[in-house]
Amino acid sequence: MLPLTCSDPPSDFDSTVAAFQNTLRKYISGADLESRLTVQPGTWPSIANVTADLTGTTLQPDRPAAVDLANLQAGFTIDQLAFQAEPLTVNSANVRIRATAEQLQLSFARDAQQRVVMVPTDVAHGEVAVEIAQHDLQTLLLFAARQAAQEHDATIDDATLQLEQQGDRAARFATTVQARKGMFQATLKISGKIELSENLTLRLDDLTCEGEGMLGGMLAAIVSPQLTQYNATAIPLAEHALGEVRIEHLQFDVTQGLSVQARFAGRQS
Incomplete structure (x- = not known):
């Protein structure tokens, strides 16, 4: 809409x-x-x-x-x-x-x-395809963490992302990042769950952040409250394009980044 x-x-x-x-x-x-x-x-x-x-x-x-x-x-x-x-x-x-x-x-x-x-x-017939490469999906998932870190003069770099599909419309993700504050560096581990709804909206949940060492623990304490605010956050992929129309087929895959394909026809009953 x-x-x-x-x-x-x-x-x-x-x-x-x-x-x-x-x-x-x-x-x-x-x-x-x-x-x-x-x-x-x-x-x-x-x-x-x-x-x-x-x-x-x-x-x-x-x-x-x-x-x-x-x-x-x-x-x-x-x-x-x-x-x-x-x-x-x-x-x-x-x-x-x-x-x-x-x-x-x-x-x-x-x-x-x-x-x-x-x-x-x-609609008589329609199709939507959304693709996000793994690097770009990582950027989206770390958006809140990077904002929180910047507010405290810290930066988050060099992330590695792992995805594990869970069922037809869900996946777990875990990313390990290098965080810096001044001359000091620490490792953070951020994880959570992605779920795809029938209106092509991604929902983030179970977001957690853990840090290694004293600095890692301090940075995790900074990032965690911001991540908590993003629990249950919806990211519309094509919600504006669907409205009340009915989805006939929905495919969700995280083998290489994120791929969503949908066919729709008619209206929701």
Whole structure:
């Protein structure tokens, strides 16, 4: 579900394209943004084709707010949608995303901040693929730890990540990092669990941090409270692209980094 920058839902083709472009400028930074989005008109309320290529751009994350799905307002249909970002940078990590959809129906709602939100409510057929290399997944998983360390003039470097799949939609991870504070260095071990929900959201849990030696113990005490705040944290991989549509097939693999593939059709019952 995607928050738009407009105060009221767009009501025709031109205002919809303007809403797309303004929202792109708010959440995405990169060169030539105007040329990255192509929208071909159909017979309103239908749009014939939307193509977006955000390769090489950076997402400016926005904290999601609850959406009122009980009061949906009629929107429009996209006959053909194609999206790619290979890669899109998120929190200094590269994420590769590809998505296609046919006969994608979008409605409008309001979130808890009273922003206009586009909600996918039905689709004839669609596919989403998300890939994160192991190095970039490590960057995402250590984002909170690095923030906590920086607040205390410490840095975290040279991490090694191990992943172990647990069932169809979960994995354990363990990473060993070298942390520095001034001239001193220590080893930290950070571990936790990743779970994938049906709306393509990663959930982090069971996050722990242990340190070796006196300095390691001190740095672990600094990092641990920050990690605890990230327990149960959700990382949307393609949540904004799914809304109320129904997933037919979901594949989750951590053999080489993280790979998620999904097919969807129709709407949730």
